[in-house]
Amino acid sequence: MKAGLLQMYPLTPQMEAELQKRFRVHRWYEISDKQAFLQAERGAIKAIVTGGHLGVSHELAAALPNLEIVAINGVGFDKVDLHQARARGFRVTNTPDVLTEDVADLAIGLSIAVLRQLVRADNYVRSGQWKSGEMPLSNKASRRRYGIYGLGRIGKAIAIRLEAFNADIAYCGRGKQPDVAYEYHSSPLSLARACDVLIVAAAATPETRHVIDRGVLEALGTNGVLVNISRGSLVDEKALVDVLTSGGLRGAALDVFENEPHVPQELIGMQNVVLAPHIGAATHETRGEMATLVLANLDAHFAGTELPTPVV
Template identity: 50%
Template sequence: MSTETSALTRRDPSPITGNAIVRVGPVNPTVAQALIDDYDALILPAGGPEREAFLDNHAESIRVAVCSGKIGVDTELMRHLPNLEAIVNFGVGYDASDVAQAAERNIPISNTPDVLTDCVADTALGLYLETLRSLGAAERFVRNGTWATGVNFPLATRASGKRVGILGLGRIGAAIAKRLEGFGCEIHYHNRSEIAGSSYAYHSSAAELAEATDVLVVAAAGGPASAGLVSAEVLEKIGPKGFLINIARGSVVDEPALVSALQNGEIAGAGLDVFTNEPHVPTELLELDNVVLLPHLGSGTHETRADMAALVLENLRSYVNSGELITPVS
C-alpha cells in the first residue's frame, strides 16, 4: 500500500465532522472517550438488525473508521462504506482489515509501530524463559502442594546459549534477537528477503530455519501471505527437542498441526501468546503441561497502551486536519 496519504486522497474536500467518523468494535478506553468528547463519533453496533439500520442511516457519510487490530474493518463492512477514506488502527497488526480492498480503493491504514516493540519483545523473552525452563508448570507444582510431598520437579531445558531462529526479523523480531543475544544465543532468521548487513545467519525458508535452530520464535506479520507459514513440515523440522514461541498472530501457525506435534512429542514445547480463534483456545492445549498459554498480552502494559492510544489519536487528528496519517502502513 502506498504511503502517500495527502489530502489529495480525499474524495470529499469538506471538513470531517463527527458523523463521518465511526468506531468499529471495542477500542482502548482513552481512544473511545476521545472519540466521544473530541469528535462526537458514531459507534457501529455489534451486529443484527441494529447494525443493519445503522449502516442504512450512516454508511454513506462515514469517511474514517477507528478500530483495533483484533477487529478491523473487514471485507463486508468495507463494502458497505462507499466513501471510506482512511482506517486508523490501534495496534501494530492490521490484518483484521481487508488490506487488499483498502489498497484497491486507495484507503490508507495507519497502525502503531515502534511504541509497542519493547513490551512485545519482553513478552517473547518471558515466554522463551518460561517455556524452556518450565516455570509455569513449576509454579503450579508448588501451588498444588506437590513439592511439599517431597517429590522433585522434573528437569527442564537450558535457556542460554541456544540457537534461536527468528521468523520475521522486523522491528519486533530484531528487538527479540537483541535480548536473546544477552543470553549468549546464536541468532538465525528468515524473512521474505535477506537483510543487508545483518550479522545473523539467514535461511531461505521457514523449514530451513527450523531445522537449523533449537527454538523457533515467530514474529512475522499476520495476514493471508503468512497464514500457515509454520506448517506441519516446519514443526517436524523443529524436532522433539525443539521449541516454538509465537507472539505474532495465531494464523501464522497451523494450529491443528501444532496440537498434534505437542501431543505426540514431535516438539518439546511451545509458548503461545496468540491463537487462531481468539479468545478461544483449543481444549487440547489447555490439557498439556508443556505449553505456556497467554491471553494475547504482548503489548499489555499501562505505559505502552497509553503510547499506542496517543499515536492513534495523533493519526486521527492529523487526518481530520490535513488528510495525512502520521504512521501509514507501507
C-alpha cells in the same frame, strides 16, 4: 457537526474520551441491529478505529460510502483489505514501533516460561506438590540455538535481547539482510533444523499463512520449542496439536491463535504449553502510546496534513 466514527472494540477510557471530543462515536460491538444502524448512519461514518486483531471486513467498509480512514490501534493490518482501500481511496494507518519493546519482551518471557516450566512451577507450589518432593528438572534458556522467523522491527528487538543470553541466533525472512550478522536461512524448514527454539515474529500475509506447517514443526524436533507472538495464522494449529500430542516437540508458548479467543482444548490440557491471551502490547504504557498515535493519525487526516504512520 462532528463526523461519525465507528469504534470496533472497547478501548481505554482515556482514548474513548478523546475520541468523543472529536467525533460522534458509535460502538459497533454494542449495536444489536447492525443493518438498521447502517441504513440510518452509513453516510455519516467517516472514520473507523479498530484493532489489528479485528480489522474491518470488506463488507462493512463497502457499506460505508463516505469512509475516509481506518485507524488501526496495533501494528498488524492483515485484516483490512488494502486493495479495497486503494480502490476506494480511504486511508489506513497503524501504530508501529511503539509496541516493539513489549512484544519482544513477551517473546523472551514466553521462551523462558516454557523452557523453565514456570507455569507448572507456580502450580507445583500452589497445589502443595512441593511438600511431596522436588519438581522435575526443566531446561536452560541461555546458550541455546534460537531461530527467528521474521527479522523486522520486532524480530530484531528479540534478537538483541537474546544476545544477553549468549544465544546462537539465526533468522529467516524475505531475504538476507546485508547489515545483519546472524546466520541466514532461506526457508523456515532450514531454520527449524538449525535451532532449538523457533520464535515466530513475521507479519501475517497470504504468503505466510501456515508457513509453520507440519514439516517445519517436525524438523524442529523432539527437543524443540515453538514460540509465536505474531499471528495465529502463521502456524498450522492442527498440525501443532498433532505434533505436540505425539511428543514431536518439547513444548510451545503461544500468545496468538488461529480463531481467537477460541483455543483448542488439546492445547489447554498440555502441561508443556504456555498460553497467553494476545497480550503482546497489553501494557499501560504501550497502550497509552498507541492511543496517542491513533489520535495523531486521525487528527492529521481531518486537518489535511501528512499522516504520521500511513499503511496506504
